[in-house]
Amino acid sequence: MLPLASFRLLLSLFTILPFKFPLLKSQHLPINSTRLLDSILQDYAFRPLFRHRPRTGVVYDGNVTPELTGITVSALRLRSGRLRRKGYFGYKEFDIPAGVFVSPYVARVVLVYENLGNWSEVYYPLPGYLYLSPVVGLLAYNATGVVAGVSPELDLRPSEDPILIKFESLRVLGNGVLPKCVFFDLFGGVEFNVVVNGSVCLGLKQGHFGVVVEENIPAPAPAPEKVPEIPVAVGGGRRQVGSNGWWVGGIVGGVVLVVVAVVVLVVLVAVRRWVRRRRVEKMECVAEGGGPLAVAAVGNALMPVAMGSRTKPVLENEFVS
Ligand SMILES: *[C@@H]1O[C@H](CO)[C@@H](O)[C@H](O)[C@H]1NC(C)=O
Numbered sequence: 001m002l003p004l005a006s007f008r009l010l011l012s013l014f015t016i017l018p019f020k021f022p023l024l025k026s027q028h029l030p031i032n033s034t035r036l037l038d039s040i041l042q043d044y045a046f047r048p049l050f051r052h053r054p055r056t057g058v059v060y061d062g063n064v065t066p067e068l069t070g071i072t073v074s075a076l077r078l079r080s081g082r083l084r085r086k087g088y089f090g091y092k093e094f095d096i097p098a099g100v101f102v103s104p105y106v107a108r109v110v111l112v113y114e115n116l117g118n119w120s121e122v123y124y125p126l127p128g129y130l131y132l133s134p135v136v137g138l139l140a141y142n143a144t145g146v147v148a149g150v151s152p153e154l155d156l157r158p159s160e161d162p163i164l165i166k167f168e169s170l171r172v173l174g175n176g177v178l179p180k181c182v183f184f185d186l187f188g189g190v191e192f193n194v195v196v197n198g199s200v201c202l203g204l205k206q207g208h209f210g211v212v213v214e215e216n217i218p219a220p221a222p223a224p225e226k227v228p229e230i231p232v233a234v235g236g237g238r239r240q241v242g243s244n245g246w247w248v249g250g251i252v253g254g255v256v257l258v259v260v261a262v263v264v265l266v267v268l269v270a271v272r273r274w275v276r277r278r279r280v281e282k283m284e285c286v287a288e289g290g291g292p293l294a295v296a297a298v299g300n301a302l303m304p305v306a307m308g309s310r311t312k313p314v315l316e317n318e319f320v321s
């Protein structure tokens, strides 16, 4: 047991750590603080097992120190053979399917449950994300080793179906933002996954689970995601590839444009020349004695000229003459 004074010191250390070492990447957490918390919570979770004659398959809720009010812990003792054959459904948020095995082999296992409640953001800070659920943990220990004090975690893995973590109440979602499951392994690794059936996360290892949404940070956040689509904004090696592509595209486009322009120009010149030749021919025709055409011929009639064809009277005149 830790004396209260040193415990207080540890606690203050925990709460300071995340601020003293701001996370540069969301990929790594200061695992010291969370591992220390796990061992402290393991101690509190195990206590009821000593007090009662622990029965297998029964969930014992523990009490944590007042300094950690908001966190709840429980312990469940199981024969590992039975856990493997039947699983265990409804251990708080966790549905443990058949096929889960622990290694190295132990005859009896204690599964410790942690619910970090309002301490979730303190111990598992995720910059840029907002927790919609508390962080809950499932950790496996050697049940016979428990007597000796704090013992290391066993490896616990499902071999067939994943472990389900069914969060009962998620905090109200923001408009249109998709929640994600977040998983913290015991070594500081962070993984994101989809939420299934509205509030269920899938677990493939022991560790800590929660549901988060990305915080709506105005301008800077979405910009990097769009980078690959806008070659101008790409930095480093990609930029050269991108601008080379643009240059090649520009040259090809330019050549095509020039060819099209030349063709259009040639056609225009040809048409113009043809039109001019036609006009000259007409003028020659008129000059040769066609006379003023329809205007004079039709002019005698009082009828509107428009309906009568222009050529008809001209032709008659021509035939007559
Ligand atoms: C969590 O809530 C409890 C009261 O329910 C409070 O005593 C404790 O300080 C809170 N912890 C944090 C980290 O806010």
Ligand SMILES: *[C@@H]1O[C@H](CO)[C@@H](O)[C@H](O)[C@H]1NC(C)=O
Pocket: 104, 105, 106, 142, 143, 144, 145, 146, 148
């Ligand atoms: C579990 O604990 C018992 C008692 O301390 C020990 O004999 C055994 O080797 C431990 N098993 C493992 C896999 O650590």
Ligand SMILES: *[C@@H]1O[C@H](CO)[C@@H](O)[C@H](O)[C@H]1NC(C)=O
Pocket: 164, 196, 197, 200
């Ligand atoms: C999701 O819901 C459907 C229908 O209720 C159920 O059949 C399925 O098993 C659920 N899946 C999970 C992973 O909870």
